[in-house]
Amino acid sequence: MVPTADHFDVVVIGGGPGGYATALYGASAGLNIAMIEKGRLGGTCLNVGCIPAKELLETAATFLHVNEASEYGINAGEASIDWSASLGRKDKIVDQLITGLGALLKSRKVTVLDGHGRLHEGKRVTVSGGSSGDIELTGDAIVLAPGSVPRTNPAREDPAGPRRRSLPFPPARRPGPTVGQESPATIPKTSAVAEVTRRRACAGT
Numbered sequence: 001m002v003p004t005a006d007h008f009d010v011v012v013i014g015g016g017p018g019g020y021a022t023a024l025y026g027a028s029a030g031l032n033i034a035m036i037e038k039g040r041l042g043g044t045c046l047n048v049g050c051i052p053a054k055e056l057l058e059t060a061a062t063f064l065h066v067n068e069a070s071e072y073g074i075n076a077g078e079a080s081i082d083w084s085a086s087l088g089r090k091d092k093i094v095d096q097l098i099t100g101l102g103a104l105l106k107s108r109k110v111t112v113l114d115g116h117g118r119l120h121e122g123k124r125v126t127v128s129g130g131s132s133g134d135i136e137l138t139g140d141a142i143v144l145a146p147g148s149v150p151r152t153n154p155a156r157e158d159p160a161g162p163r164r165r166s167l168p169f170p171p172a173r174r175p176g177p178t179v180g181q182e183s184p185a186t187i188p189k190t191s192a193v194a195e196v197t198r199r200r201a202c203a204g205t
């Protein structure tokens with residue numbers, strides 16, 4: 001690790017919506033910001049989440065519109081989907097947005113570093129494994145914006161190891177205060193939802 005004298009008002013770890021919004025707001029307020037991203041700028045949302053999902057939804061909507069066009073007196077024939085064209089369009093949109101985001105960060109003078117950020121005591125942050133090289137920064141404030149990863153419910157994990165127990169599906173019904181012993185057919189919709197939420201938990205974004 002090569003120590004540097006780089007000190008910033010704020011060091012942000014993670015370049016997704018949480019991280020880049022923090023960096024942009026901070027820079028607008030006149031702060032000197034460093035933002036570290038180990039993958040592509042934009043995080044889940046731009047690369048694999050919100051934006052790609054909307055493109056695929058648009059593909060599906062267009063497909064339906066064309067297939068139902070005859071109802072509106074438009075003869076467009078039977079629609080079919082060319083996935084490589086659809087995914088190519090998605091990639092183009094994602095690339096444009098990431099390029100735009102990079103330009104915006106640059107114009108606000110945010111120092112964007114490519115690599116894995118790690119927080120140490122004394123508000124020191126090391127960056128390693130990316131094209132920015134192995135460097136060390138310090139910040140008056142450190143913002144952790146690394147996003148989240150899905151995980152399973154620990155209560156359902158096999159204590160013997162990572163091999164997952166095979167669980168009955170659907171899980172055996174237990175009588176609960178909300179639905180008692182009613183059969184699913186007689187459970188009002190709201191109660192069914194209440195029972196599902198009683199048995200499952202979702203945390204994070």
Ligand SMILES: Cc1cc2nc3c(=O)[nH]c(=O)nc-3n(C[C@H](O)[C@H](O)[C@H](O)COP(=O)(O)OP(=O)(O)OC[C@H]3O[C@@H](n4cnc5c(N)ncnc54)[C@H](O)[C@@H]3O)c2cc1C
Nearest residue numbers: 014016017018037038039043044045049050117146147205
């Ligand atoms: C299919 C799908 C569709 C979605 N649609 C929507 C939608 O329509 N509207 C909406 O509001 N939300 C949507 N979301 C949710 C949205 O994507 C997330 O809420 C958002 O991306 C969270 O932003 P974030 O910055 O917290 O985390 P992320 O976007 O996950 O960004 C975290 C970033 O930090 C980086 N990172 C992590 N650790 C380190 C480290 N140690 N060093 C350096 N970098 C690190 C990661 O590489 C990543 O780029 C969707 C999500 C999915 C999966």
